[in-house]
Amino acid sequence: MIENIIGSKTKIRILPIVLTAENFSIRQVSIDSGVAYSVCHKDIGEFVEAGFVIEGKNGFCANKNHKDYKKIINLFDLNEEKKGLSSKKKKELKKLMGVLLEQKTAAILVHHNADPDAIGSAIALSRGLFQSGIKTDILAPAGISRQSANILKKYPYPILKALEKEYSTYIVVDVSSKEQLGDFKIPVGAKLAVIDHHEKGNLEENAFAVLKDMAAHATATIVWKILDELDTKITKEISFFLLCAIVADTAFFRIADKKDIEIITKLLEHTELQEIFSALTVQEDISSRIAKIKSFKRIDSYRVGDIVVAFSRTGSFESQIALALVRSAADIAIVMNTKNNDIRISARMRHDLKNKTDLVEILKTAESLIGGSVGGHKLAASANGKNPKCVLDVKNRILQKLEETFKNKAKPLN
Numbered sequence: 295m296i297e298n299i300i301g302s303k304t305k306i307r308i309l310p311i312v313l314t315a316e317n318f319s320i321r322q323v324s325i326d327s328g329v330a331y332s333v334c335h336k337d338i339g340e341f342v343e344a345g346f347v348i349e350g351k352n353g354f355c356a357n358k359n360h361k362d363y364k365k366i367i368n369l370f371d372l373n374e375e376k377k378g379l380s381s382k383k384k385k386e387l388k389k390l391m392g393v394l395l396e397q398k399t400a401a402i403l404v405h406h407n408a409d410p411d412a413i414g415s416a417i418a419l420s421r422g423l424f425q426s427g428i429k430t431d432i433l434a435p436a437g438i439s440r441q442s443a444n445i446l447k448k449y450p451y452p453i454l455k456a457l458e459k460e461y462s463t464y465i466v467v468d469v470s471s472k473e474q475l476g477d478f479k480i481p482v483g484a485k486l487a488v489i490d491h492h493e494k495g496n497l498e499e500n501a502f503a504v505l506k507d508m509a510a511h512a513t514a515t516i517v518w519k520i521l522d523e524l525d526t527k528i529t530k531e532i533s534f535f536l537l538c539a540i541v542a543d544t545a546f547f548r549i550a551d552k553k554d555i556e557i558i559t560k561l562l563e564h565t566e567l568q569e570i571f572s573a574l575t576v577q578e579d580i581s582s583r584i585a586k587i588k589s590f591k592r593i594d595s596y597r598v599g600d601i602v603v604a605f606s607r608t609g610s611f612e613s614q615i616a617l618a619l620v621r622s623a624a625d626i627a628i629v630m631n632t633k634n635n636d637i638r639i640s641a642r643m644r645h646d647l648k649n650k651t652d653l654v655e656i657l658k659t660a661e662s663l664i665g666g667s668v669g670g671h672k673l674a675a676s677a678n679g680k681n682p683k684c685v686l687d688v689k690n691r692i693l694q695k696l697e698e699t700f701k702n703k704a705k706p707l708n
């Protein structure tokens with residue numbers, strides 16, 4: 295694959311476009327690279343054959359899971375992200391700063407049960423913008439996690455439950471869909487910006503500026519690049535919150551890569567890692583432990599080929615329960631929480647299944663049943679909806695999808 299590229303002048307010209315575009319058409323590549331259409335057609339055809347480019351609904355895209363992907367990126371030094379924001383994000387940041395510098399004020403919003411990445415990113419961004427003369431309030435309309443509360447105990451910072459006034463600009467951080475903002479509605483006519491690392495959600499549709507990197511392990515790494523671009527002075531406070539965010543979202547370095555470690559190293563000039571670990575360590579409280587025990591009693595489990603799937607129900611703590619199931623014995627855990635007019639589904643999967651299936655796709659099969667929407671990542675997804683009566687149908691849909699994916703019948707284990 296690599297020899298083939300080095301030997302071809304046209305491939306070298308089209309690769310920067312192939313690797314940086316989210317989706318591309320052969321015609322667009324030809325126009326952007328100045329390489330004749332017929333040659334692009336042939337070269338991209340070869341990439342497709344080698345599995346390096348895949349054809350999807352919206353055109354072609356580079357296959358990030360291809361065994362040579364990283365080598366090729368490094369070979370051509372095409373990964374501009376590693377040095378800071380990509381040129382596309384720089385443009386988006388310019389748009390955002392244009393509005394913010396004019397307004398001098400904005401609100402920053404985070405997702406429900408805001409985790410350390412959401413809270414840490416929001417605070418670091420708020421402090422950074424303050425250095426540019428922009429005052430921001432941070433709103434967690436549907437609460438913060440216990441881990442976040444613990445961080446704020448070590449380093450207090452005001453996180454609002456409600457806003458006293460309407461803002462003309464809202465920046466949503468670490469959130470991709472409206473449903474994850476609880477009951478909060480972004481006022482009609484207000485400007486919206488998105489800074490996030492989740493799969494594409496419905497908030498982007500109305501945003502005037504989008505700084506998104508689905509490959510980023512934490513929103514905080516995007517915020518770090520934004521602050522770097524804005525020449526923000528990294529204070530002890532900013533480093534503390536960004537470190538909490540990155541350490542938590544990389545599962546205490548377990549999924550951290552070289553780029554994360556480089557950012558972490560820079561941030562450690564201001565803060566000790568010990569401090570971050572202690573801020574992120576929370577004793578699990580009795581109510582969540584009881585919810586877990588109760589939910590374990592309701593486990594309904596299946597074997598699909600070599601995959602163990604556990605379903606359960608709970609009145610609270612669904613994501614913690616799903617995580618506990620995956621940490622102990624299940625390959626995939628789906629935990630549903632139903633209230634009067636609400637259904638919340640939390641799904642977790644073992645890391646080693648990452649290249650075999652995608653929980654967002656799996657939950658999407660039940661999206662129409664629950665009357666809501668799905669968000670999250672391949673390995674940790676959630677769905678919120680308005681139809682709690684569909685629990686059984688949801689389970690069957692998910693099992694059906696898993697049977698298709700793993701080409702095996704689901705056999706009940708109980």
Ligand SMILES: [Mn+2]
Pocket residue numbers: 411412468491511512513543
């Ligand atoms: Mn995050």
